[in-house]
Amino acid sequence: MKIDASKPLEYSTEENSNKIFGFWVFLGAEIPLFATLFTVYFVMVNRFASGPSGSELFEIGPVLIETFLLLSSSFTIGLAIHAMRHGYKKAMMVFMALTLLMGLGFIGIEIDEFFTYVHEGATLQTSGFLSSLFVLLGTHGAHVSFGFLWGAGIMIQLWRHGITPATANKAFIFSLFWHFLDVVWIFIFSFVYLKGLM
Amino acid sequence: MDLDKFKVHGEPLIYGAMVSIALATIGILVGLTYFKKWGYLWREWLTTVDHKKIGVMYILAALLMLFRGGVDAMMMRLQTAAPEMKFLDAQHYNEVFTTHGLIMILFMAMPFIIGLMNVIIPLQIGARDVAFPRLNAVSFWLFFMGAMLLNISFVIGGSPDAGWSAYFPLASLEFSPTVGNNYYSLALQISGIGTLITGVNFIVTILKMRAPGMKLMKMPMFTWSVLITNVIIVFAFPVLTVALALMMFDRLFGSQFFTMANGGMDMLWANLFWVWGHPEVYIVILPAFGIYSEIIATFSKKNLYGYTSMVFSMLIISLLSFLVWAHHFYTMGQGAMVNSFFSITTMAIAVPTGVKIFNWLFTLRKGRITFTTPMLYTLAFIPIFTIGGVTGVMLAMASADYQYHNTMFLVAHFHYVLIPGAVFAVIAGFHYWFPKVFGFRLNERLGKHSFWWIVISFNVTFFPLFFLGLMGMTRRTYTYSEESGFGPLNMLSFVGAVGLAIGFLLLVYNIYWSTRYMPRDTTSDPWDGRTLEWATHSPMPIYNFAIVPTVQTRDALWSAKQDNIPLYDDTKITKIHMPSNTGKPFILGVIFFILGFALVFSLWIPAILSGIGVIVMLAFMSFDRDHGYYISAEEVIATEKKLKRGEIV
């Protein structure tokens, strides 16, 4: 494999740079995916039937913690990549671990939130509004959960093999994914929760 | 567990299908064991990551599905051949037109095109493979398993029966209580993910792996069409992914997206479906335009007329294709303003399409035309597709559509677009590129026979449907009365369908005959081609090009032949890196199949287990440290020598 030393490690082979470009294209497909889910949500947002509306349901407290966790984790994954560029394996692992822990915290709060909703009688079956809410949040949450497993897998590989063109490439792609989930969350936070609470 | 769910109620037809599926399966298993081919199958095909072999598998699967969809079509035409026929009952007719539409579009036309794309694109851009060969295998197996899942529905549990567009509320659990539409949502989902991956893969391949010197505006037209198609795939398929997921939630978990009560909205489905559905039509037709462009240039011995306008018209078509979806339901209650908007965007598509038609005609003008089989299909395509287009503009007028909507006129229209636009194109491409892959041509005389059978019978089958539609015969009706007067034209259409079947059988016979008797062709360039795929041997070695060619002009090989520009320096052979085979994509496909099947029947424990299986497989694939192998320079030189002597390697 030809390694081009003038480029950062994660871009250093042709295969690596193709993978990064391919992942950007894949994110290009995630945009219509989430855009469709948001559209469905906006269509459904006032269709509560006999169930509760957003303003009756949402609580700002947990949502703020979720937002804080996810935004901070986006920052730490950035630091992890920074450490990677300098070849600090240990620092990189620590920042990745922090990222994943905050991701886990996010998922935990979201699951708790879902349980609370269901407890209050607001289920997937209750109304068009709730169906679209659960599926939008759930899709994002499923992405975060998948990201958690994926990131853990990459950490194991980093631990075993160190920072190589292959592991650096994977970690970098993972960071793109994680940032993307953050962007989606900002839309959810603004257009689902804040707007719903108004 | 309720075993009745798996049964399909007793009908000779179903038992016949069950027996034939069982016999075919046993036959294949026994045959493989008897001829000791299991190892060969696993090593050479199930684990392959070679784009050429994956392409061949796509095309084989598509031909198989063409047969299945064709049998469906014959059954429908037979059932409606005369008034009050008693061949299929209403339920079976519903299932048959639904699976026919789904299979023809998603499991025949699209994979056939993806197959050709797989075989040809890397060759045409001078690459050694696609960007992600293993993902390519994943794409294929997901498509294949999705197709199989839909196909078993006919004998296990019942097929989807709400039309290929599966409108709600008809497709809801309340009105379609069988598992049929569960199959719909899962089979399409699984193969759709495969298609999405293909989209990503080919965008990267085309944008990043072209031979040196091949600027974007020097790419062959087929490559351009495939690039644009894959961009459409990447933007349209996620919408289908969401729509199918919501459908699955509604049917399996009782959510309220498309229901009639509790705030659900049935029209949401229609919108989501067609936001994907209309671009989907262009996903199958744009590559066809590319294939025709190559064939016309080759067999007129001229540069393609209006290259730049060809590219721009495709770009405009792809953009507009996302802005026309509501023309599928003008009559379903949106306002006049909305209808006018969609009416105008729809008609606007006719403009870039017209540009392309004229470009092809101008390419033909004063060309030295040879009437080979692929060229005949291309020449037939132009007028027939134009009829499809003109009737399309008629349908585009919202107010007039109140007359045609849901009639046989529409059925005639879209077959007039899809059959010349997609089916003729893949058949033409199949004849055209066949010698590249297998090293011998298909027989021209048999090819022309089947061409005439297909083209004439096509018109006999579908032209009467325009009139039936205008007379008021609605689509998706399984029978009609004597007094309606629909009988004679339907009989004519049935006769045409029989002719079509004969034409397709001749085509298959041609493959068989040519494989046995056609002389091997050692020139590697049987049609005097213009683009890079003809610059390497036929059949090509696993690494495609011993040396990656350098491109200076648009039709690189053509100018190389005319002006003696060397495409590469023969002395500079170095070692070549290749990806190694892997069985993981196949296994992943099988697990997805089990997951789909378990979800169709709400078998939660197997579903959860196979869901975990998917994650575990993905982890295995991520941890894989096999980075391929090298073919040494000596080995490449030896292979090239053999190939030059006309030996098969």
Ligand code: HEM
């Ligand atoms: C090979 C000869 C073919 C024949 C004889 C044929 C015949 C038919 C018939 C009789 C119907 C149903 C009409 C009705 O009762 O509503 C139909 C529907 C349809 N066909 Fe074909 N067809 C053929 C090929 C194709 C091909 C190649 C495609 C696509 C690439 C295609 C796509 C469809 C679709 C999408 C429908 C609509 C299904 C629905 O109503 O849900 N057909 N065809």
Ligand SMILES: [Cu+2]
């Ligand atoms: Cu359309």
